[in-house]
Amino acid sequence: MIKAGIVGATGYAGAELARLLSQHPQAELAAASSVSFTGQRLSEIYPAYYQLCDIVCGTQEEAVEKSDVVFAALPHGLSQELAAECFEQGKAFIDLGADFRLKNEEDYQKWYNGTFAHPELHGQAAYGLPELFRDEIRGKKIVANPGCFTTAVPLALAPALAGGFIEYKGIVADCKTGVTGAGRGLTQNTHFAELNESCSAYKVASHRHNPEMEQSLRRISGKDVTVTFVPHLLPVNRGILATCYARLKDGATPDEVRAAYEKKYAGEYFIRLLPEGKAADIRNVRLSNFCDISLHFDPHDSMLIAISAIDNMVKGAAGQAVQNMNLLFGLDEKTGLTAISPAF
Amino acid sequence: MIKAGIVGATGYAGAELARLLSQHPQAELAAASSVSFTGQRLSEIYPAYYQLCDIVCGTQEEAVEKSDVVFAALPHGLSQELAAECFEQGKAFIDLGADFRLKNEEDYQKWYNGTFAHPELHGQAAYGLPELFRDEIRGKKIVANPGCFTTAVPLALAPALAGGFIEYKGIVADCKTGVTGAGRGLTQNTHFAELNESCSAYKVASHRHNPEMEQSLRRISGKDVTVTFVPHLLPVNRGILATCYARLKDGATPDEVRAAYEKKYAGEYFIRLLPEGKAADIRNVRLSNFCDISLHFDPHDSMLIAISAIDNMVKGAAGQAVQNMNLLFGLDEKTGLTAISPAF
Amino acid sequence: MIKAGIVGATGYAGAELARLLSQHPQAELAAASSVSFTGQRLSEIYPAYYQLCDIVCGTQEEAVEKSDVVFAALPHGLSQELAAECFEQGKAFIDLGADFRLKNEEDYQKWYNGTFAHPELHGQAAYGLPELFRDEIRGKKIVANPGCFTTAVPLALAPALAGGFIEYKGIVADCKTGVTGAGRGLTQNTHFAELNESCSAYKVASHRHNPEMEQSLRRISGKDVTVTFVPHLLPVNRGILATCYARLKDGATPDEVRAAYEKKYAGEYFIRLLPEGKAADIRNVRLSNFCDISLHFDPHDSMLIAISAIDNMVKGAAGQAVQNMNLLFGLDEKTGLTAISPAF
Amino acid sequence: MIKAGIVGATGYAGAELARLLSQHPQAELAAASSVSFTGQRLSEIYPAYYQLCDIVCGTQEEAVEKSDVVFAALPHGLSQELAAECFEQGKAFIDLGADFRLKNEEDYQKWYNGTFAHPELHGQAAYGLPELFRDEIRGKKIVANPGCFTTAVPLALAPALAGGFIEYKGIVADCKTGVTGAGRGLTQNTHFAELNESCSAYKVASHRHNPEMEQSLRRISGKDVTVTFVPHLLPVNRGILATCYARLKDGATPDEVRAAYEKKYAGEYFIRLLPEGKAADIRNVRLSNFCDISLHFDPHDSMLIAISAIDNMVKGAAGQAVQNMNLLFGLDEKTGLTAISPAF
Structure with a gap:
């Protein structure tokens, strides 16, 4: 033992x-x-x-x-x-x-x-x-x-960046987190009466996890990746949902992007690449070590939307x-x- | 009467x-x-x-x-x-x-x-x-x-687009909505036990409010604006939070963007442009007809982040x-x- | 003014x-x-x-x-x-x-x-x-x-006690309260992560509102009323639900008890005596000054169950x-x- | 296997x-x-x-x-x-x-x-x-x-009844349940928007678990026990909190009642008799097979208050x-x- x-x-x-x-x-x-x-x-x-x-x-x-x-x-x-x-x-x-x-x-x-x-x-x-x-x-x-965001965001974007399918500038990581990420300490904005029925952004484009996620994405891609990162606090206990937006390079197709994710994460027990048409949800990973990832595409603006969900505490x-x-x-x-x- | x-x-x-x-x-x-x-x-x-x-x-x-x-x-x-x-x-x-x-x-x-x-x-x-x-x-x-999203997103972006401060392509509207937006009808994903402690995206880049918000933004700017729009369902009753990301044009400064919002919305009783450092929160507009807007900037990626909050039912x-x-x-x-x- | x-x-x-x-x-x-x-x-x-x-x-x-x-x-x-x-x-x-x-x-x-x-x-x-x-x-x-409990409990019981329909000993007031009753101050048990998905009693039979509610009920009935009062904290912002149990005296009938409530509260704008078959719910009085009261009877144990709901902050x-x-x-x-x- | x-x-x-x-x-x-x-x-x-x-x-x-x-x-x-x-x-x-x-x-x-x-x-x-x-x-x-209530209520009361410490008439079981007890089926009162921020009683003194809990308590005590049972629906997913009130017989002391519980449940892995001063809380048994029980006494009305908490689904x-x-x-x-x- x-x-x-x-x-x-x-x-x-x-x-x-x-x-x-x-x-x-x-x-x-x-x-x-x-x-x-x-x-x-x-x-x-x-x-x-x-x-x-x-x-x-x-x-x-x-x-x-x-x-x-x-x-x-x-x-x-x-x-x-x-x-x-x-x-x-x-x-x-x-x-x-x-x-x-x-x-x-x-x-x-x-x-x-x-x-x-x-x-x-x-x-x-x-x-x-x-x-x-x-x-x-x-x-x-x-x-x-x-950290929690720095797990969720790089896992959502790594295969697309490593494969050169997306622009490495102008990436947006709109993240939502459960309240346990703020810890056990007492603050006004984690008081039940003030968090309940609320949702707002905090530390907009100034959160310490920003350079950390960029560090990982730069290592993976070899490019000077920049991410605009905005965390939001949700009235739930657990979970990170990272909705990541990146512009597809000309010629990159949804099929090949998906194939790159499948290849990269094949054999990764803790990563569940969801079938087309499903969206990652924090409730499906609560209390588990899994990271669910769903891929979506906006053809009218050539955008990849990669969404990952993890339990922030696990x-x-x-x-x-x-x-x-x-x-x-x-x-x-x-x-x-x-x-x-x-x-x- | x-x-x-x-x-x-x-x-x-x-x-x-x-x-x-x-x-x-x-x-x-x-x-x-x-x-x-x-x-x-x-x-x-x-x-x-x-x-x-x-x-x-x-x-x-x-x-x-x-x-x-x-x-x-x-x-x-x-x-x-x-x-x-x-x-x-x-x-x-x-x-x-x-x-x-x-x-x-x-x-x-x-x-x-x-x-x-x-x-x-x-x-x-x-x-x-x-x-x-x-x-x-x-x-x-x-x-x-x-509709609800088509009120929140155009109000968040109109002054920046009308003033020509932001690129009109590649705009991201990451929206979060309370459950009343889905109406009184019964569905599995609005069952308390399944929405509670959850957060996920739905109708990703395929929601009917997408063309409607683009129609408004095109009228305002005279440009062929495209918005990648992703709604998320929150475990709260009321509220839309629209976190909108748009790339600042070269030379556009935070101060002049803010000034454009102040000018545009001066005299608008129902719009509250929040002071610098504050972020719009759905809990502050619950049961009211107000739209709170906060402006944020990410200098390291030249991004405007405009956040609006409304009560979706009001x-x-x-x-x-x-x-x-x-x-x-x-x-x-x-x-x-x-x-x-x-x-x- | x-x-x-x-x-x-x-x-x-x-x-x-x-x-x-x-x-x-x-x-x-x-x-x-x-x-x-x-x-x-x-x-x-x-x-x-x-x-x-x-x-x-x-x-x-x-x-x-x-x-x-x-x-x-x-x-x-x-x-x-x-x-x-x-x-x-x-x-x-x-x-x-x-x-x-x-x-x-x-x-x-x-x-x-x-x-x-x-x-x-x-x-x-x-x-x-x-x-x-x-x-x-x-x-x-x-x-x-x-106070909040001392409004909800006496309103629920007054007509039955004043009319002499119930025993004045052994009354139980099982109360449930929203978290705003605990005030704006920060405590571990009002931290969102610890109150969410929880429900428990506190200050069991030792809450300061106990003598206050008895004082009111004694004045109304002229009897030495005793109430066993147990408050519970709910993961909601607002509301008191007071479920009050009192043994019906021999011969007291549901109809005459109901009639006593109707008479006592006729003309009271803020009291809504609910129709038979309905149960008072805190959500129906949120943000209002109303007190909803529902009456129920357990014939197999001769018990009156009077339930009142108010918004604790209003x-x-x-x-x-x-x-x-x-x-x-x-x-x-x-x-x-x-x-x-x-x-x- | x-x-x-x-x-x-x-x-x-x-x-x-x-x-x-x-x-x-x-x-x-x-x-x-x-x-x-x-x-x-x-x-x-x-x-x-x-x-x-x-x-x-x-x-x-x-x-x-x-x-x-x-x-x-x-x-x-x-x-x-x-x-x-x-x-x-x-x-x-x-x-x-x-x-x-x-x-x-x-x-x-x-x-x-x-x-x-x-x-x-x-x-x-x-x-x-x-x-x-x-x-x-x-x-x-x-x-x-x-069933869920018929597990929580008898476990809370059995040692007191079996030991003859409480009256077997006029027992009150004020129970609170999470929404999963109502099952996966869709109903208006389990719609998130209508359960959230609510709390109310249902099937007051007419729930099918009433005869079942009495059957167990009669077998244990040999007496014709009657329980007034009122379930309440909480805006939480899981959990039963059973707050049970029973009049102490003359001469019964808190210490001997507590001793009877300790003896009865010694060796029961799934029952956790809480130390004095603690109150059972549904959040502490979530997703587990444990039943937490806390004992409280109201000396001014000779009442035993026994509270049990279980996860209704476990x-x-x-x-x-x-x-x-x-x-x-x-x-x-x-x-x-x-x-x-x-x-x-």
């Missing part, structure tokens, strides 16, 4: 990890740490876990000590020292935060207002989006687990982190991640 | 009209007709109206006879004969359906699979989007009341119809439409 | 009052005060009010000075001094808090841990539930506006406060309160 | 069974039948199951033939012939409908307007509420799987059916049912 520890276990990503790891057949939740709730059972904060995941929250040090793999679900900036410590002790480190996601320190500085405390570690860190960058993950000790956070753990430890990638989404 | 009649009073648009007309200080609900519920009180179908709007549903003929103005909230195709009858009797006719919206019969044939039964009436019909086409409405007897249907009635009858345009949206 | 001021205008009850008073034909919102948001426009906190209710929040002193009637929407304990000040200046005072609701200081001490700072004022204060205690309100200068708070203002100032009681609840 | 077949697989209970059985380590979904969707994949109706549960719906005959155990999720009245057929062929039969739940044919006639087609089979049928009647289930071939239907299958086949009762409820 792999001994897994969670640092920052009481936030939403940490709690979701605890749920998944508690049910993983080849891992056990060895430790959980929390600054705010040290000494309390995780099930006191999340009563759904009562009698099922009653682990007591300890310190970060204890979590590292007891674990073969450390998952960090921390506010941005706090992962770097922890990564260094784990690396030194030879422990695998999977970071659900943003500290190792951007390859370019200037980008990190611009968007997160931080610096690379251990530049040498960034070279060691793999970007943990297995369906696009699996080869670089195997054998690594540090994984930068992507494929967009904790589930993908477990998928990365499976990869690091040589397990079948889908171990512990085969739960079927409920139909309703 | 203007005597108003509603043909098709028991659908959602009809019922919303009944609510607004019942509270209108210079109109009275003189008649309501229904095919399915003849002889029943409207408040038996909508118990919220009990003791407040207990009008008994009669026949279409009665509704015409008792009214100075007839509102039709009928399935597509059923309004033309009724319009002819009203026109002949000298009664004002406001159509909440699509029969008189498209000026071009070929478009109507293509998208609605129908023909113009009374071509001469189409010349008499004004397109009832007052903020853009007010001059043509006054003095008319037939008004084609726009400004997107019944409220705008009352606004048109006010215009036809020479009343202050906002009469009966000044309700403040609830804060929560 | 009556000049009305709101002290504590930025909480939910205060904001709802601002909305209602802004639309009142014989009152104007003369002042609004806030400790947290002094100097800000109310519409900055509630953007639904933008351009419609842009009043700037000032101090409590200003609010008193500018007003003929002062509404207090303050945390418990803060109203007494303000009441004294208003009383001294001859201004009407309507308290949406609890300071003047309990007649007995011991009860106040037990449930609110406070004392009567101005005992003489308590004798001057009317309990503002007009349908049950209208006579004592007229001519008063201080009104204790009841009839349960701000609307009833305006109704009381109308009474104090000799206006038609329903002035400004005739909005029809939306059907959806 | 146990071969399991579902007759009526496309309704909500059938679909939930398909999800659970597909993930059961010692059973396989061998067949699924449907009258309306014969020849279609289950995943066409429930796209969440795409590529994960693509079984093609066949006929009832095929389902019986291919299975060791047949689950019937049929409208009332259709199970009896199927049960006879299975019994004859020596196959286990688990009925999620009501045909075998009521022991007394007169009750069945009164509440379901039907007759016992095979009276001898009723003697063979066990009532499948394991925590209360486990002994009678083992070794049986026919199981009447209880412990209230499909999960309990699998639990019964496990019992019939000698498996560990919790096999395939250990999923932890998501925290949000």
